[in-house]
Amino acid sequence: MAVAVRDDVQHEQQEAIRAAVRDVCKDYPDAYWRELDQRQEYPEAFVRALTEAGWLAALIPEQYGGAGLGITEASIILEEINRSGANSAACHAQMYIMGALLKHGNEEQKQRYLPKIAAGELRLQAFGVTEPNAGSETTRIQTTAVRQADRYVINGQKVWTSRFKQSDLMLLLARTTPYDDLTDKTRGLSVFLVDLREAGAAIESRPIDAMVNHSTNELFINDLVVPAENLIGEEGMGFRYIIDGWNAERILIAAESVGDGRWFVDRAVKYANERVVFGRPIGANQGVQFPIAQAYAHVEAADLVRYKAAARFDSGQKCGAEANMAKLLASEAAWEAANACMTVHGGYGLATEYDVERKFREARLYIVAPINNNLVLGYLGQHVLGMPKSY
Numbered sequence: 001m002a003v004a005v006r007d008d009v010q011h012e013q014q015e016a017i018r019a020a021v022r023d024v025c026k027d028y029p030d031a032y033w034r035e036l037d038q039r040q041e042y043p044e045a046f047v048r049a050l051t052e053a054g055w056l057a058a059l060i061p062e063q064y065g066g067a068g069l070g071i072t073e074a075s076i077i078l079e080e081i082n083r084s085g086a087n088s089a090a091c092h093a094q095m096y097i098m099g100a101l102l103k104h105g106n107e108e109q110k111q112r113y114l115p116k117i118a119a120g121e122l123r124l125q126a127f128g129v130t131e132p133n134a135g136s137e138t139t140r141i142q143t144t145a146v147r148q149a150d151r152y153v154i155n156g157q158k159v160w161t162s163r164f165k166q167s168d169l170m171l172l173l174a175r176t177t178p179y180d181d182l183t184d185k186t187r188g189l190s191v192f193l194v195d196l197r198e199a200g201a202a203i204e205s206r207p208i209d210a211m212v213n214h215s216t217n218e219l220f221i222n223d224l225v226v227p228a229e230n231l232i233g234e235e236g237m238g239f240r241y242i243i244d245g246w247n248a249e250r251i252l253i254a255a256e257s258v259g260d261g262r263w264f265v266d267r268a269v270k271y272a273n274e275r276v277v278f279g280r281p282i283g284a285n286q287g288v289q290f291p292i293a294q295a296y297a298h299v300e301a302a303d304l305v306r307y308k309a310a311a312r313f314d315s316g317q318k319c320g321a322e323a324n325m326a327k328l329l330a331s332e333a334a335w336e337a338a339n340a341c342m343t344v345h346g347g348y349g350l351a352t353e354y355d356v357e358r359k360f361r362e363a364r365l366y367i368v369a370p371i372n373n374n375l376v377l378g379y380l381g382q383h384v385l386g387m388p389k390s391y
Ligand SMILES: Cc1cc2nc3c(=O)[nH]c(=O)nc-3n(C[C@H](O)[C@H](O)[C@H](O)COP(=O)(O)OP(=O)(O)OC[C@H]3O[C@@H](n4cnc5c(N)ncnc54)[C@H](O)[C@@H]3O)c2cc1C
Pocket: 126, 127, 128, 129, 130, 134, 135, 136, 137, 159, 160, 161, 162, 163, 210, 212, 214, 216, 365, 368, 369, 370, 371, 372, 373, 374, 375, 378, 390, 391
């Protein structure tokens, strides 16, 4: 009985979050996102509104000025954004990048940055991990950080560093021990909090012209000086700290995909009911109706795994298997729904004014990033099912 009451209260709180986020999103309709997409511009006004409403500080504990919510609630925020037709990719990283600082930073670092991030005075939403010569094999990154007295000097190159120009701070992974000197190849990398306001010409950025409006860049780093006090945690343990954040990231991305999937299903059903060809709504044809119903079932199934993963995360249980499965299933279900929605719209699916083609491009990204689904399958095969390492 007590559990049922607690569940009811929690459910009510979650529904209130959903409604409040929906309210913010209402002011940013399809046309807003469509026009930004066409101009390849960052949704500055939307991100500001979301920050001012406190939603991007959901995961920051109350003692540092955040909302102190769980990953379940944070995932509901991002799901609702994507379900409204918007794109959480513009701001989701603000939610989870700070996890490394929160979990592995020292008290002085947390006091210095977290309250300002929570208040929206500082943006920490750039994440410099991927490199052109390493790709998915993160332990092979080549950017180096060399300690000189009380500072590190960083040189190298990053690729796909999203929201770099819209961030004050960047979490950067760099090599502090040469790869060949390591017996354990997962060591030797370190995480730095880089203050981009002080970086100046030491980081040259070049925007990548991409299929999605993602504000993403190549970075060329030349003699970037970072004070040693900006090292997060222990030198050489950076890969472990990055991995620690992966489950949260995967659950949040899964929720975004669920939001996308529901948006596609809603739009597909609406169009199937309205469009009349051969004297009846096209939705009266099983060839039109069934792919939408099938995608709907897959989105709902993925959603259950997402909530299971989130519940395990929030109660401190191991959730690697569930978080990976949620990301895999939700991104694929959203993609299935995207294709059903595209098909049902006939030629109009390709017209920008219907927004289907924009969301179609955005939903496809999550099969590839932040982690490719092949590597998710590799994780399940090896770590959950006990087969040999395949990557
Ligand atoms: C729009 C966008 C935004 C991004 N934002 C960021 C960001 O902010 N910060 C950041 O650090 N990174 C970011 N990324 C990078 C993203 O995380 C990587 O693209 C992704 O991890 C894959 O790396 P890769 O592109 O080098 O592919 P690769 O590693 O070169 O892989 C290419 C293909 O080979 C497959 N493959 C490789 N090895 C194996 C194997 N052993 N078994 C089976 N299949 C395999 C992969 O699954 C993939 O299909 C972003 C990417 C995109 C597209």
